[in-house]
Amino acid sequence: MKNKIIKINDSVPDVVLMPAEDFKMPELKIVVADDKEHVKYCRHDQVKIWKYHRTVQCANCGASVDPFEWLLNIANFQAGQVSQLKWLHNEVKWKTEEIESLDRKIRERKKQIKSL
Ligand SMILES: [Zn+2]
Secondary structure, three states, X not given: OOOEEEOOOOOOOOEEEOOHHHOOOOOXXXXXXXXXXXXXXXXXXXXXXXXXXXXXEEOOOOOEOOHHHHHHHHHHHHHHHHHHHHHHHHHHHHHHHHXXXXXXXXXXXXXXXXHO
């Protein structure tokens, strides 16, 4: 097919229109799959470790799991558990001291009542 030349004026170079069928789309080397509709919520609590392929896969939903992200989530979860355990330990200590104080007050009142 012959190229079409458009002449605008003498001060502007001619515009050459390429025939559409001569244009070849480049081949894509990487295709990004839109798998959003297949994504379901999963916490990936259990994983399978594939030694040969050196990959990690969720044992529940089958999704590929980033090993670093998975370990980081476990570490953060455990740090949160330890923090909560420390808080609970202190809470038990404070409540125990409060109970002991109340118990002392009750004994003192009982002594006062007996002395009357
Ligand atoms: Zn999962």
